[in-house]
């Protein structure tokens with residue numbers, strides 16, 4: 001299978017009115033068959049649990065990941081430089097659909113895999129220098145539903161969302177400058193969840209291997 005049957009006319013997104021951020025969510029983008037096909041593709045990717053700097057030590061991340069994108073899209077994350085896996089035709093197709101739907105270009109994707117509710121991602125912003133001044137991040141969830149939290153860095157307001165199979169969340173505007181987000185542990189969420197965060201790295205912002 002090299003092509004998915006992707007929706008060409010999805011419903012309009014929900015808009016969240018937040019200070020200092022533009023947040024849009026398209027719910028349940030895929031029919032069950034397409035979602036199963038995409039999951040079957042994701043399972044086959046070369047998942048890794050690299051060690052990164054956390055709490056002053058090199059520790060394995062509490063999830064698995066794959067970094068994929070155009071050849072220049074190296075990405076430095078918590079002290080480690082990741083070189084991109086080449087695009088698979090299916091993920092290139094999904095990326096192009098996400099770009100078309102959101103109106104933003106994307107040329108790389110961080111794929112995360114959470115095997116059960118103990119796997120998680122701590123509070124952070126996607127504000128690495130290679131992503132530019134105001135990064136636009138599109139986040140596609142598949143599989144197990146999980147809670148997703150956002151908090152404003154100065155105002156103290158919080159938002160809790162549930163991200164379910166096929167949901168696409170767009171974090172735009174100044175979201176990465178003023179807000180942090182996290183995928184907390186969730187004891188009863190036993191199934192595997194995949195999340196794809198689409199990003200854009202300009203060719204002149206590429207990382208140097210020094």
Ligand SMILES: O=C(O)CCC(=O)C(=O)O
Pocket residue numbers: 110112121126139148163181182183195197
């Ligand atoms: O799994 C999620 O929903 C969050 C992923 C995320 O924040 C990231 O990849 O930077």
Ligand SMILES: [Mn+2]
Pocket residue numbers: 124125126181197
């Ligand atoms: Mn993030």
